[in-house]
Amino acid sequence: MPQRLMKLNVNSIDVAKLAGVSQSAVSRVFTPGASVSQAMRDRVMQAAASLGYQPNRLAGSLITHRSHLIGIAIAFLDNGFYPMAVERLVRRLRDVGYHSMVFFDREHASSADDTVEAFLQYRVDGVLLASVSLSSSWVTACERSGVPVVLFNRTQDDPHVSAVSVDNLEGGRTVARFLAAGGHRRIAYLAGREDVSTQRDREVGFRQGLAAAGLALFDRAVGHYALDPARQAARDLFDRPADERPDAVFVASDHMALGVMDVLRFELGLAVPHDVSVVGFDDVPFAGAPSYRLTTLRQPVDHVVEDAVQLLVERIERPALPPRQTRVPVELVVRESARIPDAWTG
Amino acid sequence: MPQRLMKLNVNSIDVAKLAGVSQSAVSRVFTPGASVSQAMRDRVMQAAASLGYQPNRLAGSLITHRSHLIGIAIAFLDNGFYPMAVERLVRRLRDVGYHSMVFFDREHASSADDTVEAFLQYRVDGVLLASVSLSSSWVTACERSGVPVVLFNRTQDDPHVSAVSVDNLEGGRTVARFLAAGGHRRIAYLAGREDVSTQRDREVGFRQGLAAAGLALFDRAVGHYALDPARQAARDLFDRPADERPDAVFVASDHMALGVMDVLRFELGLAVPHDVSVVGFDDVPFAGAPSYRLTTLRQPVDHVVEDAVQLLVERIERPALPPRQTRVPVELVVRESARIPDAWTG
DNA sequence: ATGAAAGCGCTAACAA
DNA sequence: TTGTTAGCGCTTTCAT
Numbered sequence: 001m002p003q004r005l006m007k008l009n010v011n012s013i014d015v016a017k018l019a020g021v022s023q024s025a026v027s028r029v030f031t032p033g034a035s036v037s038q039a040m041r042d043r044v045m046q047a048a049a050s051l052g053y054q055p056n057r058l059a060g061s062l063i064t065h066r067s068h069l070i071g072i073a074i075a076f077l078d079n080g081f082y083p084m085a086v087e088r089l090v091r092r093l094r095d096v097g098y099h100s101m102v103f104f105d106r107e108h109a110s111s112a113d114d115t116v117e118a119f120l121q122y123r124v125d126g127v128l129l130a131s132v133s134l135s136s137s138w139v140t141a142c143e144r145s146g147v148p149v150v151l152f153n154r155t156q157d158d159p160h161v162s163a164v165s166v167d168n169l170e171g172g173r174t175v176a177r178f179l180a181a182g183g184h185r186r187i188a189y190l191a192g193r194e195d196v197s198t199q200r201d202r203e204v205g206f207r208q209g210l211a212a213a214g215l216a217l218f219d220r221a222v223g224h225y226a227l228d229p230a231r232q233a234a235r236d237l238f239d240r241p242a243d244e245r246p247d248a249v250f251v252a253s254d255h256m257a258l259g260v261m262d263v264l265r266f267e268l269g270l271a272v273p274h275d276v277s278v279v280g281f282d283d284v285p286f287a288g289a290p291s292y293r294l295t296t297l298r299q300p301v302d303h304v305v306e307d308a309v310q311l312l313v314e315r316i317e318r319p320a321l322p323p324r325q326t327r328v329p330v331e332l333v334v335r336e337s338a339r340i341p342d343a344w345t346g
Numbered sequence: 347m348p349q350r351l352m353k354l355n356v357n358s359i360d361v362a363k364l365a366g367v368s369q370s371a372v373s374r375v376f377t378p379g380a381s382v383s384q385a386m387r388d389r390v391m392q393a394a395a396s397l398g399y400q401p402n403r404l405a406g407s408l409i410t411h412r413s414h415l416i417g418i419a420i421a422f423l424d425n426g427f428y429p430m431a432v433e434r435l436v437r438r439l440r441d442v443g444y445h446s447m448v449f450f451d452r453e454h455a456s457s458a459d460d461t462v463e464a465f466l467q468y469r470v471d472g473v474l475l476a477s478v479s480l481s482s483s484w485v486t487a488c489e490r491s492g493v494p495v496v497l498f499n500r501t502q503d504d505p506h507v508s509a510v511s512v513d514n515l516e517g518g519r520t521v522a523r524f525l526a527a528g529g530h531r532r533i534a535y536l537a538g539r540e541d542v543s544t545q546r547d548r549e550v551g552f553r554q555g556l557a558a559a560g561l562a563l564f565d566r567a568v569g570h571y572a573l574d575p576a577r578q579a580a581r582d583l584f585d586r587p588a589d590e591r592p593d594a595v596f597v598a599s600d601h602m603a604l605g606v607m608d609v610l611r612f613e614l615g616l617a618v619p620h621d622v623s624v625v626g627f628d629d630v631p632f633a634g635a636p637s638y639r640l641t642t643l644r645q646p647v648d649h650v651v652e653d654a655v656q657l658l659v660e661r662i663e664r665p666a667l668p669p670r671q672t673r674v675p676v677e678l679v680v681r682e683s684a685r686i687p688d689a690w691t692g
Numbered sequence: 693a694t695g696a697a698a699g700c701g702c703t704a705a706c707a708a
Numbered sequence: 709t710t711g712t713t714a715g716c717g718c719t720t721t722c723a724t
Contacts, residue, residue, distance in 0.1 A: 008492045009411070011701055022711045027703060037709060052490060054466040058404045058413060059701035062716040065355070067404060069447075077433045078631070083423035087450050094449070099464055101415075102448050103440070104433050118445055120400040144398065146354045258635070266636035285424070289604070290612035291637040357717055368695045373719060380719095383693060405717035408700040695724080700717105707712075 010053045019047035030055045061123065070312070071119035072102045073112070074130040079225065079255040080284030081299065082130065085152070088305045089128065096313055098125065105131050116141050126312045128152055136161075148315035148323075152308050153299075155197045155325065162315065162323040164307040168201035169208075171297045171330040175250045175279050176209025178295075178332060181341035184277060186218040188246035190233050190260065192225040192253055199225070202252050202281060218246050223256045230256035234263040238270065247276055248338065254280035254287045254296055261292055261337065277338035293335040303328050356399045365393035376401045407469065416658070417465035418448045419458070420476040425571065425601040426630030427645065428476065431498070434651040435474065442659055444471065451477050462487050472658045474498055482507075494661035494669075498654050499645075501543045501671065508661065508669040510653040514547035515554075517643045517676040518596075521625050522555025524641075524678060525594045527687035530623060532564040534592035536579050536606065538571040538599055545571070548598050548627060564592050569602045576602035580609040584616065593622055594684065600626040600633045600642055607638055607683065623684035639681040649674050 012026040019026070021044060028034035029044040036044075047053075061067040070093055077083050090100045101122060103115040112131065116138045119127055127142050130152040139161050142149045151163035179187050189206055192199035207217060221237050223230030230251070238245050251257035257280030264270045264278070272278055280287060283298035307326045315321050334340060358372040365372070367390060374380035375390040382390075393399075407413040416439050423429050436446045447468060449461040458477065462484045465473055473488050476498040485507050488495045497509035525533050535552055538545035553563060567583050569576030576597070584591050597603035603626030610616045610624070618624055626633060629644035653672045661667050680686060 009701090013701080023701090024703080024712080025710065027701095028710085031703075035709060040709080052487075054463065054491070056408075056469060056701055057467040058407050058469055059716090060703065061404050062402075062408070062701085062718085063703045065716085077423075077429035080426075083429040087423045090448060091450055094460075099447055099449075099468065101445055102436060103445075104437055114440075117400065121403040122445065123402060123404055145400070262636040286632060290608040291604075355717095359717080369717090370696080370719080371694065373717095374694085377719075381693060386693075402717055405700090406719065408702085408717085409719045411700085693724100696722085698719105698721085700719085702716085703714105704716105705712105705714085708710085 010051045012053070012055065014051055015044065015047045015053045018051060019043045027055075065123075067123045067125055068098050069122055069124045070098045070100050071115070071122070071124040071127045072100050072130065073105055073115050073119075073127070074102065076104055076106060078227070079253060079282075080286060081253070081255070081282045081301075084285070084301050085130065085305065088301055089152075089308065092305050092309045096309060098313075112138060119147065120145055126150070126316045128308060128312060129154075146319065148312060148319070150308050150312045150315075153198065153304065155201075159325070160323055162311045163325045164304055164311060164328065165198070165325075166299045166304065166328045166330045168198050168330075169205035171281065172202045172205025172207075172250075173209035173212070174205075174330070174332050175281075175297065176206050176213060176215075178334075178341065178344065179248045179250065179277060179279065179338065180210065180213035180215055181344060182248070182277060182339040183341070184248035184339070185215070186245070186247045187215060188219040188221070188237050188249040189217055190230065190237070190249055190251040190256060191220065191222045192256070194222065194224075196225075199252055202250075206250055223252070223260075225253050225256060227255065227259045231259045231263050234260040235267070238264060238268055238276065242275075245276070248279070249276065250279045250281075252281055254282040254284040254294060256280075257294055257296070257337075258284075258286055258292055261294065272337050273339045279338050283333055287333075288335070293337055295335045295338040296333050297330045298333050299330060300328060356397045358399070358401065360397055361390065361393045361399045364397060365389045373401075411469075413469045413471055414444050415468055415470045416444045416446050417461070417468070417470040417473045418446050418476065419451055419461050419465075419473070420448065422450055422452060424573070425599060425628075426632060427599070427601070427628045427647075430631070430647050431476065431651065434647055435498075435654065438651050438655045442655060444659075458484060465493065466491055472496070472662045474654060474658060475500075492665065494658060494665070496654050496658045496661075499544065499650065501547075505671070506669055508657045509671045510650055510657060510674065511544070511671075512645045512650065512674045512676045514544050514676075515551035517627065518548045518551025518553075519555035519558070520676070520678050521596045521627075521643065522552050522559060522561075524680075524687065524690065525596065525623060525625065525684065526556065526559035526561055527690060528594070528623060528685040529687070530594035530685070531561065532591070532593045533561060534565040534567070534583050534595040535563055536576065536583070536595055536597040536602060537566065537568045538602070540568065540570075542571075545598055548596075552596055569597070569606075571599055571602065573601065573605045577605045577609050580606040581613070584610060584614055584622065588621075591622070594624075595622065596625050596627075598627055600628040600630040600640060602626075603640055603642070603683075604630075604632055604638055607640065618683050619685045625684050629679055633679075634681070639683055641681045641684040642679050643676045644679050645676060646674060 016023040105112045127149045221233035223233045280296035287294040362369040451458045473495045567579035569579045626642035633640040
């Protein structure tokens with residue numbers, strides 16, 4: 001049969017006819033764990049191969065009620081932490097048999113609305129939410145339709161939703177301890193977006209740590225987890241006479257911290273860490289570059305991803321299981337952007 | 347009816363019953379452009395809302411033969427160009443009504459194999475290939491099943507496949523002209539992966555431009571588009587006495603170029619651009635950072651993405667249309683990592 | 693404009 | 709182990 005006349009969408013009936021077997025036999029051959037003889041398998045596979053047959057999983061999902069699709073919603077990839085996270089999430093999900101539909105939602109609620117609608121219409125088996133701005137009503141919408149949701153890197157007070165996050169509170173405390181031990185006395189904080197849990201927890205922990213060292217926050221500015229606002233915040237904090245400016249700053253994300261270092265060194269002519277110590281959060285790839293050498297708290301991406309996938313898959317496979325939260329420890333990575341205390345042991 | 351007893355997977359029949367209309371009426375209400383009275387639409391929408399009904403697009407695709415799914419395959423997100431590209435690709439596709447299944451394939455052919463299989467099994471309407479390593483046989487597999495493919499940022503000599511790329515050849519020539527005009531005489535090239543078209547075209551164009559200026563390549567090393575190999579290549583090229591080392595280097599990607607700058611400045615103690623000029627390719631976000639200020643060729647992401655989506659959608663919607671290739675112009679972004687020729691006008 | 697009926701490609705009882 | 713049969717939830721003729 002000339003290839004040009006080949007039927008475009010080959011189905012299991014075509015394969016069955018060519019192999020001289022029933023259609024359901026074909027289905028079984030392509031169903032892992034079904035009961036088929038080797039002879040049957042060989043005949044069917046050969047027929048399938050010669051027709052270029054691939055089972056239609058969309059059709060299959062109709063009856064199994066499993067699409068093996070996971071919806072991933074994320075704000076954007078500007079911050080270098082998220083490309084790492086998304087890539088590993090998608091890879092890990094694939095390892096355990098799921099495929100990823102990914103959506104980017106910046107600020108607008110309407111866009112997030114469409115995203116949830118798409119998840120529901122495509123009958124995704126589960127949802128991973130890494131967006132900073134998704135309100136809890138979307139979570140409710142999914143869970144009500146029986147679609148389990150896992151919050152990635154943010155928490156809600158609501159224990160009815162699974163979530164994985166790093167220990168932002170302890171991270172904040174660690175930085176405070178490190179900076180206080182380094183002899184800093186005018187310590188500032190550069191905040192992320194005020195409405196998200198990571199920001200809040202990092203700041204609360206930081207203030208706790210400062211208090212424990214007998215210090216109070218010297219100053220504070222807001223960078224919204226974005227580059228330009230962070231740069232402006234750095235100017236607000238540091239474009240002052242030497243004795244009125246902070247001698248250290250904890251920046252709520254590396255993405256912002258790298259921009260802050262650039263402003264400090266290239267706009268304001270300050271030396272890091274001689275004039276000011278900078279500590280970030282995330283350990284993005286550029287944090288380790290010789291041009292920055294940013295001291296920061298590492299979020300162990302693989303660990304976080306592993307937990308997220310685990311949390312999601314367990315609820316997909318055993319819907320009766322209750323939601324769970326996990327909290328992954330962070331690790332201070334000491335580089336040279338902040339003065340290192342004598343005999344720092346963690 | 348208590349919410350806890352609510353049926354989990356509401357279908358169009360449930361909605362029809364509640365609204366007291368036929369099932370096909372429900373379908374019409376949710377089909378854009380179908381013929382329904384306003385009264386019918388209102389009744390159905392109300393019933394649907396009260397049940398939380400969302401049409402099952404997987405079922406719909408069975409009959410329409412359109413999944414509105416696009417398969418995107420990409421190597422990885424290490425290189426800062428790709429996060430930008432993927433994010434915009436996914437957004438743009440969504441704007442025109444398509445949803446993205448994304449896959450990451452590093453080197454292994456078997457993984458790419460699985461990816462194509464998944465694309466076929468999920469009956470994606472089209473495929474976008476941004477992976478560097480996907481061989482042309484996958485393209486054939488998709489196109490034979492009637493799934494149009496667009497190559498993103500790489501070309502094949504084969505005109506039977508749609509492709510969008512930037513003008514790497516002209517880009518290479520431009521850099522040569524710029525460096526020659528800057529008075530450099532020992533000009534080196536740091537290559538990407540030898541087996542991909544972007545690398546080849548950039549180098550060919552570069553050599554052409556050098557020849558036109560009466561120069562030949564002074565030296566060459568290979569960085570495989572990856573950070574560590576690029577850093578090693580930089581050492582090989584520059585860890586020599588002053589009169590034996592290049593006075594300028596064109597690096598085939600910014601991702602590598604930033605690493606090269608770090609080695610030059612922090613390991614080898616060379617000043618950029620005083621001792622050596624560096625030019626990159628891509629214009630990734632960090633290229634503009636004050637710490638680097640890398641002179642580079644900008645790939646206009648929005649333009650490239652626009653073309654890619656256009657090329658794909660036109661073939662999905664009019665399958666008879668032949669594949670096309672587009673070539674997007676690049677633009678030299680002059681910063682301070684390379685000596686600027688007097689009166690440089692482009 | 694609406695309803696009845698057929699069927700998209702598949703999986704899963706059930707029989708044999 | 710294999711075949712027969714009945715749907716899964718939808719879109720789309722075709723009548724009305």
